Amino acid sequence: MSTTIENKIALVTGANRGIGKAIVESFINHGAKKVYLAVRDVDSTKELEEKYEQKVVTLKADVSDTASINELAKNATDVDIVVNNAGIGTPKGTIDNGVEEDFNLQLQVNAFGLLRIANAFSSTLEAKKGTLVQLNSVASIKNFPQLSTYSASKAASYSLTQGLRAELGPKGVNILSVHPGPIDTDMASKAGFTDAAPTSEVSESIVAAIKSGEFHLFPDAMAKQFESAYQGFSENIVLADLSE
Numbered sequence: 001m002s003t004t005i006e007n008k009i010a011l012v013t014g015a016n017r018g019i020g021k022a023i024v025e026s027f028i029n030h031g032a033k034k035v036y037l038a039v040r041d042v043d044s045t046k047e048l049e050e051k052y053e054q055k056v057v058t059l060k061a062d063v064s065d066t067a068s069i070n071e072l073a074k075n076a077t078d079v080d081i082v083v084n085n086a087g088i089g090t091p092k093g094t095i096d097n098g099v100e101e102d103f104n105l106q107l108q109v110n111a112f113g114l115l116r117i118a119n120a121f122s123s124t125l126e127a128k129k130g131t132l133v134q135l136n137s138v139a140s141i142k143n144f145p146q147l148s149t150y151s152a153s154k155a156a157s158y159s160l161t162q163g164l165r166a167e168l169g170p171k172g173v174n175i176l177s178v179h180p181g182p183i184d185t186d187m188a189s190k191a192g193f194t195d196a197a198p199t200s201e202v203s204e205s206i207v208a209a210i211k212s213g214e215f216h217l218f219p220d221a222m223a224k225q226f227e228s229a230y231q232g233f234s235e236n237i238v239l240a241d242l243s244e
C-alpha cells in the first residue's frame with residue numbers, strides 16, 4: 001500500500017521540536033493540506049503557526065495519558081496519516097540507580113504511547129485506508145548499554161508496530177516503522193551524540209517511504225548499516241508469514 005502526501009491531512013505527535021517539527025515541515029513542503037500539531041504545550045508551536053498559518057492546527061496531547069489521546073482522536077477524525085513521533089530517552093544502564101522508575105516512564109511514553117495512539121485512531125485510519133508512522137530506532141533492534149532502558153522501550157514499540165502491521169494491514173492501513181540512528185536533536189545531544197544526522201534526513205525519507213509503501217525505514221547512514229545486516233532476518237522472520 002502506498003500514498004502520497006499531497007492534499008492529505010496528517011497529525012504528528014511531539015510536533016513542536018526535533019524530528020517531529022521536521023516531519024511537519026516536510027509534509028507541508030510536499031503538499032499536505034493540513035497538519036495537526038499534537039503537543040503537550042500548546043504555546044510551543046507559535047513559530048510553526050506563524051510560518052504555516054491555516055495549514056497547521058495545534059491540539060493538546062500527552063501520549064502518556066489515555067484520556068488525552070482519546071480526546072485528540074475525537075478532534076482529528078479527518079486524518080489520513082498519523083505519525084507517532086513523541087518519545088523520551090534517558091541515558092541509563094541496566095544496572096543503575098532508579099532504573100525501575102526510569103524504565104516505567106519510558107515505557108509509558110515510548111510503548112504505551114503507541115498503543116494509545118493506535119487504538120484511538122484505528123477506526124479513522126481504517127475508514128480512510130490511511131497510514132500510521134511509528135518512530136522506532138536502531139535501538140529497537142540492538143540494546144545500547146548506556147541507553148538500556150530506552151532501547152528496551154523502543155524494542156517494545158517495534159514489536160507493537162509489527163502487531164499493528166498484522167492487524168491493521170489487512171484492513172487497508174499502511175504501517176511504517178522508522179528506525180533512525182543518532183539524529184541532531186535535544187534527545188541525541190543529551191545522550192552525548194556529537195556526529196548526528198540532520199532531522200530533514202528522517203523527515204524526507206518518511207515522505208518517500210509513505211509513497212513507496214515499505215514497512216521498515218532506515219533513514220540515515222548509520223541506520224543503513226543496520227538495514228543491510230538485518231535484511232535477511234527481516235525478510236525471513238519479521239515480514240514472513242510463519243503460519244504457513
Ligand SMILES: NC(=O)c1ccc[n+]([C@@H]2O[C@H](COP(=O)([O-])OP(=O)(O)OC[C@H]3O[C@@H](n4cnc5c(N)ncnc54)[C@H](OP(=O)(O)O)[C@@H]3O)[C@@H](O)[C@H]2O)c1
Pocket residue numbers: 013014015016017018019020038039040041044061062063064084085086087088089109135136137138179180181182183184185186187188196
Ligand atoms: N534523535 C535521535 O537520535 C533519535 C534516534 C532514533 C529514534 N528517535 C525517536 O524519534 C522521536 C523524536 O525524537 P527527537 O530526537 O526529536 O526527540 P526530542 O528532540 O527530545 O523531542 C521529543 C518530542 O516528544 C515530545 N514528547 C515527549 N513526551 C511526550 C508526551 N508524553 N506526550 C506528547 N509529546 C511528548 C516532546 O514534547 P515537549 O517539547 O513537550 O517535551 C518533543 O516534542 C522519538 O520517538 C525518539 O525516540 C530519535
